Amino acid sequence: MTETKSSNPGSAEVWITGIGLATSLGEGLDANWDALNQRRINVDESGFAPYVVHPWAPVNFDTQIPKKGDQRQMEAWQRIGTYAAGLALDSAGVKGNKEILGRMDMIVAAGGGERDLAVDTGILQAEAKGNSAPGFLNERLMNDLRPTLFLAQLSNLLAGNIAIVHGVTGSSRTFMGEEAAGVNAARIALTRIAAGQSDIALIGGSQNSERKDMLVLYEFDDFNLKDKFEPVWARSPKTGFALGSAGVFLVIESRTHAEARGAKPYARLTNVVADQSRRKSPGEVTATLETLWSKLGKLNDNGAIITGATGAQPVTSEELAFLRHHPDFAVRAIGTAFGHTMEAQFPLGLALAAISVSRGALYSPNDPTALEVEMSKPPTQIVVIGAGHWRGEGMALVEAVK
Amino acid sequence: MTATRDKFGRPIVVVTGMGVVTSLGIGKSDNWAKLTAGESGIRTITRFPIDGLKTSMAGTIDFLPVETASSTDLSERLADLVTEEAIAQSAIGTTADFPGPLFLAVAPVEIEWPQRLELGRDAGKAEYDYDDLLRVSGGGKYVGYHRRFLFGSVADYLAEKYGTKGSPISLSTACASGATAIQLGVEAIRRGETDAALCVGTDGSVNPEALIRFSLLSALSMRNDSPHTAVRPFAKNRDGFVMAEGAGALVLESYEAATARGAKILGVVAGCGELADSFHRTRSSPDGKPIIGCVRNALSDAGIVPGQIDYINAHGTGTPENDKMEYLGIASVFGDQTGSIPVSSNKSMVGHTLSAAGAVEAVFSLLTLEHQRIPPTINYDVPDPAIPFDVVPNKARDARVTAVMSNSFGFGGQNASLILTREPI
Numbered sequence: 001m002t003e004t005k006s007s008n009p010g011s012a013e014v015w016i017t018g019i020g021l022a023t024s025l026g027e028g029l030d031a032n033w034d035a036l037n038q039r040r041i042n043v044d045e046s047g048f049a050p051y052v053v054h055p056w057a058p059v060n061f062d063t064q065i066p067k068k069g070d071q072r073q074m075e076a077w078q079r080i081g082t083y084a085a086g087l088a089l090d091s092a093g094v095k096g097n098k099e100i101l102g103r104m105d106m107i108v109a110a111g112g113g114e115r116d117l118a119v120d121t122g123i124l125q126a127e128a129k130g131n132s133a134p135g136f137l138n139e140r141l142m143n144d145l146r147p148t149l150f151l152a153q154l155s156n157l158l159a160g161n162i163a164i165v166h167g168v169t170g171s172s173r174t175f176m177g178e179e180a181a182g183v184n185a186a187r188i189a190l191t192r193i194a195a196g197q198s199d200i201a202l203i204g205g206s207q208n209s210e211r212k213d214m215l216v217l218y219e220f221d222d223f224n225l226k227d228k229f230e231p232v233w234a235r236s237p238k239t240g241f242a243l244g245s246a247g248v249f250l251v252i253e254s255r256t257h258a259e260a261r262g263a264k265p266y267a268r269l270t271n272v273v274a275d276q277s278r279r280k281s282p283g284e285v286t287a288t289l290e291t292l293w294s295k296l297g298k299l300n301d302n303g304a305i306i307t308g309a310t311g312a313q314p315v316t317s318e319e320l321a322f323l324r325h326h327p328d329f330a331v332r333a334i335g336t337a338f339g340h341t342m343e344a345q346f347p348l349g350l351a352l353a354a355i356s357v358s359r360g361a362l363y364s365p366n367d368p369t370a371l372e373v374e375m376s377k378p379p380t381q382i383v384v385i386g387a388g389h390w391r392g393e394g395m396a397l398v399e400a401v402k
Numbered sequence: 403m404t405a406t407r408d409k410f411g412r413p414i415v416v417v418t419g420m421g422v423v424t425s426l427g428i429g430k431s432d433n434w435a436k437l438t439a440g441e442s443g444i445r446t447i448t449r450f451p452i453d454g455l456k457t458s459m460a461g462t463i464d465f466l467p468v469e470t471a472s473s474t475d476l477s478e479r480l481a482d483l484v485t486e487e488a489i490a491q492s493a494i495g496t497t498a499d500f501p502g503p504l505f506l507a508v509a510p511v512e513i514e515w516p517q518r519l520e521l522g523r524d525a526g527k528a529e530y531d532y533d534d535l536l537r538v539s540g541g542g543k544y545v546g547y548h549r550r551f552l553f554g555s556v557a558d559y560l561a562e563k564y565g566t567k568g569s570p571i572s573l574s575t576a577c578a579s580g581a582t583a584i585q586l587g588v589e590a591i592r593r594g595e596t597d598a599a600l601c602v603g604t605d606g607s608v609n610p611e612a613l614i615r616f617s618l619l620s621a622l623s624m625r626n627d628s629p630h631t632a633v634r635p636f637a638k639n640r641d642g643f644v645m646a647e648g649a650g651a652l653v654l655e656s657y658e659a660a661t662a663r664g665a666k667i668l669g670v671v672a673g674c675g676e677l678a679d680s681f682h683r684t685r686s687s688p689d690g691k692p693i694i695g696c697v698r699n700a701l702s703d704a705g706i707v708p709g710q711i712d713y714i715n716a717h718g719t720g721t722p723e724n725d726k727m728e729y730l731g732i733a734s735v736f737g738d739q740t741g742s743i744p745v746s747s748n749k750s751m752v753g754h755t756l757s758a759a760g761a762v763e764a765v766f767s768l769l770t771l772e773h774q775r776i777p778p779t780i781n782y783d784v785p786d787p788a789i790p791f792d793v794v795p796n797k798a799r800d801a802r803v804t805a806v807m808s809n810s811f812g813f814g815g816q817n818a819s820l821i822l823t824r825e826p827i
Contacts, residue, residue: 051536073683106678110574111553112510121531124522128530135453137515141614142454150615151683151813155510155553156574160814163680169692172678172816173582176510177554177572184571188586195593212532216521217513219539220548274569276561390548391558392569 014193015258015265015401016354018092018251020084020204023338023348024054024244028087029355031057036352036363041337043229043242044210050226051219053209054339056080056245065165075114075152078161081206084247085162088202092251093263095166100261103170104251105198106159107189109181109205109343110174113153115213119144158206168202179308180274181205182346183386183394187272189252199257204249205343214243223312223389232311232335233320233369241310241389244339248347250354255401265401267354271296274394285318285387290325292395296383299397303381304330304362306353308345311335312389319387323371329383330375336366346386346394353382353398405826406658408672409705412592414826418665419492419653421484422765424752425461425646429487433752434769437777438798442630442751444644450610457622459629460608461646461753472514476606478556480649480758481506485564485602488651492665494598495565502598504566505586506557507579509607509757513551517544556604566600576812577717578676579603580650580760581820585674587654597659603761604649613645619684621721631781633754635718635747636725636793638786643719646753650761652768657826669768672805672821673704679815686727692817693731700807700819701735706827708736711743712801713776715767715808716791718747719754724811729789744801746779746794760810764820767806771824775800 021028024042025035034040044055061079064086065071071079089095094104123140151157156174163169175181175188182205189201218224218241225240252269273295277288293299305323309316323331334341334348341348356362362379365372384396408414422429425443426436436443443461452458463480470476495501518535521544525534549555557570575582580603587599616622623642625632634640660667677699679692686693701708717728733740748766749755755762770776779793805827808820 112512115512117532120518124518124535125529127519128522128525128528134451138451138454138610138614141611142456142617145611145614145618147618150619153510153512154574154576154814156576156812156814156816157683159678160683160816163678163815164683167680169678169680169815171676172575172814173586174574175571176508176574177557177570178552180554180569181572184569187569188571191593191595192589197589197593212536213513216532216536216539217548217551219536220544220546220551222540222542223548224540276558276569278562390552391554394569 012194012196013255014190014252014269015255016250016252016267016269017258017263017265018088019266019351019354020088020091020249021351022059022080022084022087023246024057025337026057027059033355033363036337039364039366045229048215051215051224052229052242054242054244055210059083070165073148073151074161076208077113077206078152078158080208080245080247081158082161082165084206085202085204085249086166088249088251089166098167100200101167104168105171105189105201106162106168107173107175107185107201107203108159109185110155110158110176111343112155114211116149117212178342179345179386179388180392180394181343183274183392186346186350186396187274190269190272193252193254200253202249202251204347206247207245207341207344209243209245209339225311231367232309232333233367233371235311239311239313241312241335241340244341246338246341246344246348248344248351250347250351267357268399268401270397270399272396276392285315285393286321288393289319289322292393296395296397300381302328303383304375304379305383305385306332306334306349307385308349309333309335310340310389315387315389330362331372349384349386350396350398353384356382357398357400413594414657415588415591415654415671416657416660417652417668417671417768418494418655418660419488420668420765420768421487421651422762423480423483424648424755424762425463426752428483430769437748437751437766438775440778440780440796442780444629444632444753446629456617456624457613458626459632460644462608463647471516472550473607473609474511474550474555477508477604478559480606481556481560481602481604484649484651485560488653489564492653494653498563498565500564500566500600502566502596502600503568503590504557504561504570505583505599505601506560506570506572507583507603507757507761508556508572509605510574511551511553514609515611517547574757575816575818576814577756577759578810578812578816578818579757580762581810581818583761584652584671584764584820585818588671588674591654591656597656599654601654601761602651603758605756605758606647608645608647616645623720633720633750634781635720635750635779636786636789636791637782638784640720640722640725642721644753646755648752648755648758648762650758650765652761652764669771670823670826672823672827673700675700675703675819677817679817684813685723690727690730690734693727694734696817697731697735697819700821704821706805709739711805711807712803713770713806714743714745715763715806716745716747717809717811718749720749725789728809729791741790741792744776744794745791746777748777750780760818763808764822767808767822770806771803771822774803
């Protein structure tokens with residue numbers, strides 16, 4: 001969607017009107033909500049041992065991606081995301097509504113797609129056996145790579161597949177950059193709508209955690225949680241994150257637009273703020289989070305915080321120091337139940353905050369260190385935090401609609 | 403007092419600094435001289451063995467005095483060069499203190515073959531699998547590769563070096579990425595969030611696997627025996643695009659802030675348009691509607707009519723499909739005027755700089771406005787009767803140019819168009 005002609009920035013109220021969740025805990029809001037309240041966690045300690053991952057809970061793809069040909073053109077991360085995007089559009093009541101989808105803006109937070117491990121391994125083994133003549137790599141790649149694999153790997157092709165399968169075509173932007181990509185997707189979509197540059201947007205991301213090629217990247221700095229699962233706040237002496245599979249998408253729109261089409265809100269997305277501290281000296285993340293907190297807007301006492309804290313160090317300890325400055329806020333760490341879903345982590349936090357606000361309850365704590373406590377009253381304000389494992393700090397305020 | 407808002411009441415967004423590097427050379431002057439002389443930067447690849455490749459040429463940048471070990475290293479180096487040039491020209495802020503956010507168009511990042519082979523050798527046996535690679539990856543030996551192969555790594559480097567503000571955005575809209583970076587900057591300034599934005603597109607991804615991936619999609623020219631004449635946008639004998647490396651950077655500012663500090667104004671980003679295509683992963687909708695809608699959105703965002711455009715800087719990749727669809731899109735919007743508007747493709751000379759193309763071509767469009775001279779479409783010796791554009795064949799042309807449209811289209815249904823003008827409209 002091109003810009004509308006507003007010169008009145010930041011005035012429109014923005015609602016979350018659609019949520020699509022397909023995670024390691026299951027599909028849909030109820031399945032995820034129930035699992036959280038039952039403290040159920042889906043974790044695999046053996047399949048990728050010693051690395052711990054949260055595997056995706058399988059779904060019937062046909063319900064959201066009806067053409068098998070489309071399913072075949074995607075790798076897992078794209079299927080997961082395209083599936084969840086469909087759920088979000090259903091939830092917002094806009095699935096199949098060509099008029100709205102044709103002008104719906106889309107910002108996807110994406111990494112890249114799965115490699116063909118068999119091809120990679122074949123090449124590496126041949127090289128190890130001395131087959132390293134000039135042109136050897138070319139020959140193997142020319143012969144062994146599936147032509148369509150490239151499209152299943154390209155970052156912007158999750159958005160491309162959502163356009164093809166669900167018809168979201170107002171605009172298509174893909175943000176990259178790990179956790180911060182998810183924060184910025186929400187931030188830019190919100191500010192555009194608030195400023196009248198857009199009316200309605202689909203935002204979110206997806207990750208397939210069952211990928212050895214991705215484990216390699218995080219293993220370079222020993223970020224992967226090994227051997228045994230522990231809740232995020234209890235990861236000591238072994239630190240790190242367990243990659244989590246999830247597809248998470250939200251439909252957000254101006255209140256005016258939602259009311260005109262009779263859509264009901266889960267919650268209001270009041271503000272999203274972000275920064276990137278250099279993290280060169282201890283305490284920088286804590287200080288940045290305090291600054292972001294001060295920019296969120298008016299916060300009432302006794303609210304709640306849903307954080308994407310990863311379990312990686314030192315950032316998780318720095319965030320913990322920040323949380324301890326705000327002891328009257330009930331805290332929930334997404335990472336314990338879902339693992340680290342990377343680009344999708346912040347959208348997942350927004351989704352859980354919106355569901356909690358709309359259901360009038362914060363879900364159960366799951367934390368042996370007792371940092372997380374029960375919250376007895378209905379939350380009307382939830383702050384979502386996303387501090388990246390290496391870079392990027394973000395925060396959002398999700399509120400009950402008045 | 404000069405009006406600082408456009409006809410829609412939004413802050414006018416101007417360009418006060420530009421930087422560019424392509425296979426033609428480093429910097430605006432060198433690039434402009436060669437571009438208007440009709441020179442080609444396409445050459446036979448020497449960076450890696452070309453045995454067995456169907457396409458063995460590219461617009462590589464091999465003339466930098468630094469070794470780079472990965473595409474991402476080179477992307478970073480190129481982005482750094484153009485950012486330095488752009489910020490120096492605009493003279494904005496102080497050293498390492500750019501007063502606004504960074505929007506970076508960058509190719510998707512992953513560990514590449516040199517690193518993969520290094521891990522393989524480290525695994526130290528003949529029969530191994532990914533578990534063995536994983537085992538040697540940890541322990542701290544390869545910490546640098548974590549930093550390097552994060553998707554946000556190039557933006558992180560630029561944000562620190564140039565002191566941009568807030569959370570930098572790395573983005574990909576495939577071959578439209580550079581234009582999207584500029585659009586994000588324009589939108590931020592129009593919202594009044596910032597007075598300035600740094601918009602950069604960079605791509606250093608000529609490596610064997612990237613080349614082969616495009617080759618397997620039959621997208622690349624195979625005229626390997628004559629690299630200089632390989633890219634033939636809009637010509638009947640066009641046979642594909644040629645991958646190229648490059649980067650472009652623009653310092654955007656609100657007109658108000660730029661004039662207040664006495665900055666020289668290089669041009670105006672008057673409008674941006676986009677529209678996604680849901681037809682196919684690599685092909686445009688045959689009815690051209692998404693491209694038509696994108697072009698119309700850009701015109702309407704700028705508040706102008708087709709007749710006010712005096713030059714179109716085409717996406718013009720030289721693939722049979724793109725050029726046909728771009729003609730259909732432009733002809734549908736411009737109607738009878740289509741044949742009388744000059745439409746040229748910089749890619750005929752620099753190749754297709756992929757993630758950088760939108761930014762590189764925005765810089766060239768602004769140079770066209772500055773010099774009142776239109777760069778040619780070279781290698782145009784066999785016109786395609788189905789594409790009756792005035793392609794400014796083979797020789798640059800002096801012309802009165804006040805408003806330029808620059809188009810970018812990409813895989814995944816990405817379409818973006820920019821309207822650039824000399825003066826505020």
